[in-house]
Amino acid sequence: MTAMHSVQNIRDHLRALGANALHEQRVLRLWAQAKAQDSGRRPLHSFMPTAVREALPALSQTLAGLATLREQHPGQDGSARLLVGLQDGQTVESVLLPRDGLCVSSQVGCAVGCVFCMTGREGLIRQVGSAEIVAQVALARTLRPVKKVVFMGMGEPSHNLDAVMEAIDLLGTLGNIGHKNLVFSTVGDVRVFERLPQGRVKPALALSLHSTRADLRAQLLPRAPRFDPQDLAEAGEVYARATGYPVQYQWTLIEGVNDSDEEVEGIVRLLKGKYALMNMIPYNAVPDLPFARPTWEKAAAIARTLHQRGVLTKLRQSAGQDVDGGCGQLRARDVLQREQRVVIQPRFTPALAPRQLDQAARQGRAQ
Numbered sequence: 001m002t003a004m005h006s007v008q009n010i011r012d013h014l015r016a017l018g019a020n021a022l023h024e025q026r027v028l029r030l031w032a033q034a035k036a037q038d039s040g041r042r043p044l045h046s047f048m049p050t051a052v053r054e055a056l057p058a059l060s061q062t063l064a065g066l067a068t069l070r071e072q073h074p075g076q077d078g079s080a081r082l083l084v085g086l087q088d089g090q091t092v093e094s095v096l097l098p099r100d101g102l103c104v105s106s107q108v109g110c111a112v113g114c115v116f117c118m119t120g121r122e123g124l125i126r127q128v129g130s131a132e133i134v135a136q137v138a139l140a141r142t143l144r145p146v147k148k149v150v151f152m153g154m155g156e157p158s159h160n161l162d163a164v165m166e167a168i169d170l171l172g173t174l175g176n177i178g179h180k181n182l183v184f185s186t187v188g189d190v191r192v193f194e195r196l197p198q199g200r201v202k203p204a205l206a207l208s209l210h211s212t213r214a215d216l217r218a219q220l221l222p223r224a225p226r227f228d229p230q231d232l233a234e235a236g237e238v239y240a241r242a243t244g245y246p247v248q249y250q251w252t253l254i255e256g257v258n259d260s261d262e263e264v265e266g267i268v269r270l271l272k273g274k275y276a277l278m279n280m281i282p283y284n285a286v287p288d289l290p291f292a293r294p295t296w297e298k299a300a301a302i303a304r305t306l307h308q309r310g311v312l313t314k315l316r317q318s319a320g321q322d323v324d325g326g327c328g329q330l331r332a333r334d335v336l337q338r339e340q341r342v343v344i345q346p347r348f349t350p351a352l353a354p355r356q357l358d359q360a361a362r363q364g365r366a367q
């Protein structure tokens with residue numbers, strides 16, 4: 001059987017066996033919804049071509065093998081972090097979120113290199129195929145219902161745009177997920193604003209802002225496209241008005257880095273009056289990274305101020321924060337164990353400690 005990394009590979013395989021569009025849709029629908037291929041009242045032999053019917057057990061096995069459960073770590077908040085094995089032995093993380101949500105990964109590793117993220121440390125290893133994205137949903141649905149899928153796991157979806165859009169199309173149709181319950185989360189890329197409005201399934205948009213200062217944002221997200229925060233918010237506003245759902249801005253709140261009064265003023269300037277929601281998530285400290293979490297009181301005070309100044313703001317904990325901190329840690333530990341290495345050397349020198357990073361940005365001399 002050919003590799004089945006993309007949804008199109010599966011369609012091609014079924015077509016080659018003699019399936020028509022309806023047969024194909026049925027197979028994809030049952031798979032994406034984690035139902036058995038022989039479920040339903042009508043017996044398969046009454047409508048499915050023999051060659052397709054006979055191939056279904058092997059195909060089901062192949063599809064189940066696209067994403068397999070390697071580890072499950074339940075959190076106290078009702079979430080659970082999953083380490084998911086892909087067919088070639090690579091791993092990604094998915095997170096079962098409270099209230100029937102699922103966070104999926106769109107890449108193994110990530111090229112953006114956000115300085116506060118474990119996933120960003122290893123660079124991009126490979127793209128996750130559209131079928132592997134849907135397979136994460138199918139796998140999660142064997143564990144609990146999934147009614148919302150957020151692309152906030154490992155990887156930058158705009159760097160794997162064709163695959164992510166193909167997965168979104170399937171999930172928003174045969175996969176039975178409401179379009180506004182599919183959340184495309186990105187650091188911002190012009191291609192996103194060109195492609196998303198063209199899809200028949202238009203997902204909600206989450207933009208990772210993290211700073212309103214272009215210089216600091218460029219340091220925190222070193223290989224993100226250079227998108228001025230002002231332009232990003234304007235492009236987001238156009239998409240929000242076109243789709244009818246607000247843009248969700250993501251802000252990982254890091255002590256001494258992006259929790260200043262200046263940033264609060266910047267957020268008000270950027271988002272007041274916009275069709276937007278600010279999600280503030282206090283940073284989850286990770287032993288290998290030189291950043292700290294602000295106190296909950298400080299984070300709550302910032303959220304309250306923003307709210308009072310006209311920016312709809314929610315203060316959130318990252319899901320399963322009691323389980324190995326941030327995204328990428330389960331995989332990092334797994335890779336570490338497999339390689340039997342003892343330590344990961346920090347990529348950041350002590351000179352890049354948060355306050356110094358901030359100071360350097362102010363003085364305009366940081367790289």
Ligand code: SF4
Pocket residue numbers: 110111112113114117118119120121153154155156187
């Ligand atoms: S936070 Fe997201 S975009 Fe940034 S490095 Fe991590 S996975 Fe990539």
